[in-house]
Amino acid sequence: GAGVSQSPRYKVAKRGQDVAxxxxxxxxxxxxxxxxxxxxxxxxxxxxxxxxxxxxKSGLPSxxxxxxxxxxxxxxxxxxxxxxxxxxxYLCASSLVWAGGPRETQYFGPGTRxxxx
Amino acid sequence: xxxxxxxxxxxxxxxxxTVTLNCSYEVTNFRSLLWYKQEKKAPTFLFxxxxxxxxxxxxxxxxxxxxxxxxxxxxxTATQTGDSAIYLCAVGKKYSGAGSYQLTFGKxxxxxxxx
Numbered sequence: 001g002a003g004v005s006q007s008p009r010y011k012v013a014k015r016g017q018d019v020a021x022x023x024x025x026x027x028x029x030x031x032x033x034x035x036x037x038x039x040x041x042x043x044x045x046x047x048x049x050x051x052x053x054x055x056x057k058s059g060l061p062s063x064x065x066x067x068x069x070x071x072x073x074x075x076x077x078x079x080x081x082x083x084x085x086x087x088x089x090y091l092c093a094s095s096l097v098w099a100g101g102p103r104e105t106q107y108f109g110p111g112t113r114x115x116x117x
Numbered sequence: 118x119x120x121x122x123x124x125x126x127x128x129x130x131x132x133x134x135t136v137t138l139n140c141s142y143e144v145t146n147f148r149s150l151l152w153y154k155q156e157k158k159a160p161t162f163l164f165x166x167x168x169x170x171x172x173x174x175x176x177x178x179x180x181x182x183x184x185x186x187x188x189x190x191x192x193x194t195a196t197q198t199g200d201s202a203i204y205l206c207a208v209g210k211k212y213s214g215a216g217s218y219q220l221t222f223g224k225x226x227x228x229x230x231x232x
Binding site: 033035055104107110 | 121149151153158160161162209212218219220222
């Protein structure tokens with residue numbers, strides 16, 4: 001596809017359930033990012049992959065959050081034992097490279113809106 | 118702690134008006150500043166700025182960066198209802214270890230253009 005795609009677009013979970021959110025980046029993009037966006041706030045960084053390597057996970061809020069990108073393309077963000085405070089939009093972005101002029105521009109997917117009841 | 122502050126937080130204008138959105142930042146190892154437009158979906162890229170004083174322009178939108186005073190502005194002339202959105206400013210950093218890779222976003226400016 002031409003852009004970043006994410007699925008599901010909406011997810012309702014009961015507190016304590018595990019969820020898995022999927023991101024398909026733009027083909028050929030080396031860098032992949034996950035962000036969390038609460039209502040009325042800007043996106044906040046969660047984690048970064050360069051190909052299959054997770055180079056930065058400093059933004060993951062707790063050890064209930066886990067992300068992987070095993071083959072360097074599709075990525076999954078997993079949240080275990082969801083809590084109400086996990087309710088947010090989870091955005092995925094990809095770029096050709098991490099840093100290097102126009103090639104570092106991050107292109108965002110439509111997001112997954114997670115609601116934990 | 119890195120900080121990106123946008124102002125105003127919300128703005129209502131009439132079609133045809135010109136608006137200026139502000140973004141100030143305090144970020145160690147600054148590399149780039151980006152503007153995004155967010156409607157009810159993915160943020161869409163507008164501009165990336167790395168050098169001071171060089172205006173970037175795309176149609177009715179333009180942006181400029183001042184690295185000495187640590188701010189950027191986004192101008193929209195002859196606004197249209199389709200410009201209604203949240204405008205996000207984000208800053209990227211040079212590599213200096215863990216935590217370098219992220220874009221740090223402001224809270225956004227919600228622009229409403231009324232006919």
